Amino acid sequence: MDNKKLVETVAANLGRSTEDVSKLLEAFAGVLCARCSEMDSVQVPGFGTFEPKKRDERVMVQPSTGKRMLVPPKVVVGFKVSNVLKTKLK
Amino acid sequence: MAQATSSSKRVCELFLKDLFTTISQALIDGDSVKVKGVGTFKISRVKPRKSVNVKTGESMQITGYSKVIFTPDKALAQAVNQPFEQFETVMLDDAMTDERLAEIDQQHPSAITDAQQATDESPANAPKVHPEPAPEPETELMRQPVDEDEQSVTDDVDVPAAPLPSDLPEMQDAAPAPAPDALFDGVLPDGDAAGERPAEKKPAMKQPAMAKPVEEKKLHQPAPVKPAPEKPMPERKPMLVGRPIDGPSQPLPEPEEPEEVKVSRRFYRPEPRNAYTPTPEQIEEASRKTDRRWLWLLLSALAAVLVFWLIARGCSDSQVEEPEQEVVAADTITEAVADSLEKVKEKADAAKEKIELKTDKKSSESKAEAKPEPTKPKPENKPDKNGEVTDVVTSQIVLTTLSEKHYGSPWFWVYIYEENLKRGIINDPNNIRPGTRVVIPPAEKYGINPKDKASLKKAQYKSWEYLK
Numbered sequence: 001m002d003n004k005k006l007v008e009t010v011a012a013n014l015g016r017s018t019e020d021v022s023k024l025l026e027a028f029a030g031v032l033c034a035r036c037s038e039m040d041s042v043q044v045p046g047f048g049t050f051e052p053k054k055r056d057e058r059v060m061v062q063p064s065t066g067k068r069m070l071v072p073p074k075v076v077v078g079f080k081v082s083n084v085l086k087t088k089l090k
Numbered sequence: 091m092a093q094a095t096s097s098s099k100r101v102c103e104l105f106l107k108d109l110f111t112t113i114s115q116a117l118i119d120g121d122s123v124k125v126k127g128v129g130t131f132k133i134s135r136v137k138p139r140k141s142v143n144v145k146t147g148e149s150m151q152i153t154g155y156s157k158v159i160f161t162p163d164k165a166l167a168q169a170v171n172q173p174f175e176q177f178e179t180v181m182l183d184d185a186m187t188d189e190r191l192a193e194i195d196q197q198h199p200s201a202i203t204d205a206q207q208a209t210d211e212s213p214a215n216a217p218k219v220h221p222e223p224a225p226e227p228e229t230e231l232m233r234q235p236v237d238e239d240e241q242s243v244t245d246d247v248d249v250p251a252a253p254l255p256s257d258l259p260e261m262q263d264a265a266p267a268p269a270p271d272a273l274f275d276g277v278l279p280d281g282d283a284a285g286e287r288p289a290e291k292k293p294a295m296k297q298p299a300m301a302k303p304v305e306e307k308k309l310h311q312p313a314p315v316k317p318a319p320e321k322p323m324p325e326r327k328p329m330l331v332g333r334p335i336d337g338p339s340q341p342l343p344e345p346e347e348p349e350e351v352k353v354s355r356r357f358y359r360p361e362p363r364n365a366y367t368p369t370p371e372q373i374e375e376a377s378r379k380t381d382r383r384w385l386w387l388l389l390s391a392l393a394a395v396l397v398f399w400l401i402a403r404g405c406s407d408s409q410v411e412e413p414e415q416e417v418v419a420a421d422t423i424t425e426a427v428a429d430s431l432e433k434v435k436e437k438a439d440a441a442k443e444k445i446e447l448k449t450d451k452k453s454s455e456s457k458a459e460a461k462p463e464p465t466k467p468k469p470e471n472k473p474d475k476n477g478e479v480t481d482v483v484t485s486q487i488v489l490t491t492l493s494e495k496h497y498g499s500p501w502f503w504v505y506i507y508e509e510n511l512k513r514g515i516i517n518d519p520n521n522i523r524p525g526t527r528v529v530i531p532p533a534e535k536y537g538i539n540p541k542d543k544a545s546l547k548k549a550q551y552k553s554w555e556y557l558k
Contacts, residue, residue, distance in 0.1 A: 029163075
């Protein structure tokens with residue numbers, strides 16, 4: 001299901017226009033992005049938690065050339081599924 | 091969110107609730123959901139697997155389940171990773187050591203402080219900085235003594251070289267320059283060389299490195315050719331050898347007035363030094379201690395290279411003579427040698443022979459001939475010209491193959507090995523550098539006869555001994 005279809009489905013469920021819904025979705029993405037950039041986690045009840053995590057630097061060996069590379073540290077967004085959804089998925 | 095969209099809280103709540111139930115539903119259906127600006131949610135099925143209960147030791151079955159894989163959207167990932175954005179994946183220099191890092195730190199304190207945002211970042215930054223500045227102090231140190239020596243020696247050399255007008259004068263400069271270093275190198279213990287950092291050898295340093303072994307040869311060389319009139323000969327040899335090394339960097343002038351060339355040479359030499367000068371002087375002061383250390387390391391590394399080189403070339407004295415031909419036009423040399431021949435007439439017979447041989451060679455061989463070919467055979471054969479042959483060891487051709495070829499049985503490789511061990515060409519029969527030119531002794535010398543069983547047995551026994 002891609003973004004467009006998702007927006008359409010949600011719009012149909014709510015009885016609102018797709019434009020409205022996509023706007024709301026964008027706003028949500030903006031909030032999520034802002035919170036995660038501040039290393040703050042975003043919890044969505046019944047769905048899961050978005051949580052930024054710091055990954056340490058590491059040395060990686062390129063399998064093809066055998067050269068060693070130093071991969072810099074970075075922050076990635078992790079997602080943890082809530083128990084509710086987990087049990088549903090089982 | 092309500093503020094951002096200027097809509098009521100309730101609308102937002104409703105929207106969120108519906109959004110996530112929709113996503114959940116899609117996921118439950120086994121579908122993946124892509125949300126713009128957030129990421130992709132995917133379902134992956136984990137298979138049931140067997141495991142052991144840690145407490146009881148019973149084997150048990152872990153049931154399979156589905157898990158959600160979330161891949162953040164590019165925009166989101168980038169935004170979140172902003173503090174670390176400036177870092178890139180860097181190639182690691184395997185030769186990097188702590189000392190080296192410390193040196194770099196000294197030289198670039200600013201770069202490090204910039205990188206202090208996260209403590210563990212500095213190593214990430216350092217390698218980036220390293221390749222350019224690190225080698226500077228070393229090369230500089232290496233260079234300066236060489237240059238100074240060169241200039242001081244130049245004058246001395248002029249005198250003896252003067253009688254030979256056909257010589258290429260600029261070579262006189264090139265030759266004596268690295269000599270003191272070579273002496274120094276010879277003194278160094280080779281043991282700790284161990285090829286510590288051969289990878290770090292920059293092209294700039296190769297120049298002196300290559301010149302040195304040649305020079306050291308020269309030190310051995312004069313022995314057979316001692317008599318006074320012979321003097322020009324040993325001198326010229328290293329000179330010409332020096333040429334291929336300097337060749338690329340230096341315009342090749344025709345034989346001209348010595349003064350002119352010398353001047354141009356002096357001008358030229360300092361140039362590379364200037365290229366290195368950008369290193370601030372305070373940095374030099376700060377890292378002087380480390381520099382000295384590096385100098386030693388470097389010298390030992392050079393010694394290692396030297397040793398390898400010696401082994402590779404089979405370390406015959408007369409090697410030095412050979413490269414001559416390739417470099418200088420054949421005619422010039424023949425003339426020069428003829429000149430010196432006249433002078434040297436009263437010299438010992440052996441030495442004379444050598445030169446005669448050389449003249450022959452020179453006239454017959456083109457200057458472009460590759461080094462290894464002319465290198466060994468002539469000088470080696472000269473003393474014992476009686477049927478001694480040389481051959482080259484390659485990755486395919488080893489001692490046994492050579493033995494098979496020359497004696498008719500692979501077992502006689504032992505004698506080839508013995509002969510070359512005596513001459514110091516080979517050390518380890520199982521570890522011969524490809525391209526090494528080995529001497530094949532005449533079969534009679536060791537009583538080699540592939541048809542004679544006793545001779546074969548002896549060889550087999552010997553090879554056993556060596557391989558034990």
